[in-house]
Amino acid sequence: MELKTTRYAVEAGVALVTLSRPKRRNAWTGRMHTEYRWILARADADPAVRVIVVTGDPEGQAFCAGADLGALEGHSEKGRYDPGTPEDIARPGYGVDPRFDAAFAYHFGIGKPVIAAINGAAAGVGLVLAAFADLRFAAEGVKFTAAHGRFNFPAEFGLSWVLPRIVGLTHANDILLSSRVFTAEEAMAMGFLNRLLPAERLMDEATAYARQVAESVAPGSARETKRQIYRDLHRDAAASVETAERLLEAMIRAPDYKEGVKAWTEKRKPQWTG
Structure with missing residues (x-):
C-alpha cells in the first residue's frame, strides 16, 4: 500500500x-x-x-x-x-x-x-x-x-x-x-x-x-500475556487461573522456554525465535 x-x-x-x-x-x-x-x-x-x-x-x-x-x-x-x-x-x-x-x-x-x-x-x-x-x-x-x-x-x-x-x-x-x-x-x-x-x-x-x-521478553510470552490481560477483563479469577495453567503447559514445550533458561544461566541476552 x-x-x-x-x-x-x-x-x-x-x-x-x-x-x-x-x-x-x-x-x-x-x-x-x-x-x-x-x-x-x-x-x-x-x-x-x-x-x-x-x-x-x-x-x-x-x-x-x-x-x-x-x-x-x-x-x-x-x-x-x-x-x-x-x-x-x-x-x-x-x-x-x-x-x-x-x-x-x-x-x-x-x-x-x-x-x-x-x-x-x-x-x-x-x-x-x-x-x-x-x-x-x-x-x-x-x-x-x-x-x-x-x-x-x-x-x-x-x-x-x-x-x-x-x-x-x-x-x-x-x-x-x-x-x-x-x-x-x-x-x-x-x-x-x-x-x-x-x-x-x-x-x-x-x-x-x-x-x-x-530484547528481554520472549515474543510468545508477550503475545499470550497481552491476550490474557484483555480477555481477563471479561471473566472471573478462576477462569483466568485455568487459562494461565493451560498456556503454561503448552508454552513450556516451546524452544523459547529453553532459550530463556539457558540465557539466564549464561548471563547473556536471549536469542528468541518466536
Missing part, C-alpha cells in the same frame, strides 16, 4: 508508526485509518517486529488532533456517519477473540505490545487511539480531550468501556461527561499515563523501553 498519511519503519525489533498529516495537525481520516490498519497487520505478521510504537509527526505539533474537519463537515452534509474506509480494509487483531473484532478494539488482538508516544494534542479519535494502546508515554504539557460533546456525538469508539478500566469511573465520568480539555499532568495523576517526560526525551524513552521489551 502507498502510505500518504502515515510513515512506517522497523529497527532493532521496534516498529515505528507515525501519523503524518502535519498541515492538519495529524488529524484522522478514513485514509489514515486504512493505512494504519494495514501497517498494524503488517507489523503483527512480521517476526522482526516485537513492539510497536505509535506517534504523531512532530511537524504537526499534535499526536492526533481528532477527526479531520472536512470529514466532520462531510458527515453533516450527508446526514449520516461515513467512516471513509474501503470494504476490504485490513483486519489486524481480528479472529483472536470475537470481543476484539471491532474498530480500535482490534488492538487487543494484536500479538505485540503497542506503545503510544503522545508528543502533542490527542483529541477525539486521538484520545481513543491512545486509550487502546497497551502503554502510554506523553510529553509534558500535552493536552487531551474526548471532544465528542461539542458535536452532539456519543463517547466514541468504546471510550466509555476502556477509560473506566484505565482511570476508574470517577475520572472517566469527568473526561467523558464534560468533554473538557485536561493536561498530561492530570492524565498522569489519573493513572492514564505510564510515563510523563520532557518533550525532548519522549521518543528516546519510548523507543528505549520498546527495545528493552523486544
Whole structure:
C-alpha cells in the first residue's frame, strides 16, 4: 500500500508508526485509518517486529488532533456517519477473540505490545487511539480531550468501556461527561499515563523501553500475556487461573522456554525465535 498519511519503519525489533498529516495537525481520516490498519497487520505478521510504537509527526505539533474537519463537515452534509474506509480494509487483531473484532478494539488482538508516544494534542479519535494502546508515554504539557460533546456525538469508539478500566469511573465520568480539555499532568495523576517526560526525551524513552521489551521478553510470552490481560477483563479469577495453567503447559514445550533458561544461566541476552 502507498502510505500518504502515515510513515512506517522497523529497527532493532521496534516498529515505528507515525501519523503524518502535519498541515492538519495529524488529524484522522478514513485514509489514515486504512493505512494504519494495514501497517498494524503488517507489523503483527512480521517476526522482526516485537513492539510497536505509535506517534504523531512532530511537524504537526499534535499526536492526533481528532477527526479531520472536512470529514466532520462531510458527515453533516450527508446526514449520516461515513467512516471513509474501503470494504476490504485490513483486519489486524481480528479472529483472536470475537470481543476484539471491532474498530480500535482490534488492538487487543494484536500479538505485540503497542506503545503510544503522545508528543502533542490527542483529541477525539486521538484520545481513543491512545486509550487502546497497551502503554502510554506523553510529553509534558500535552493536552487531551474526548471532544465528542461539542458535536452532539456519543463517547466514541468504546471510550466509555476502556477509560473506566484505565482511570476508574470517577475520572472517566469527568473526561467523558464534560468533554473538557485536561493536561498530561492530570492524565498522569489519573493513572492514564505510564510515563510523563520532557518533550525532548519522549521518543528516546519510548523507543528505549520498546527495545528493552523486544530484547528481554520472549515474543510468545508477550503475545499470550497481552491476550490474557484483555480477555481477563471479561471473566472471573478462576477462569483466568485455568487459562494461565493451560498456556503454561503448552508454552513450556516451546524452544523459547529453553532459550530463556539457558540465557539466564549464561548471563547473556536471549536469542528468541518466536
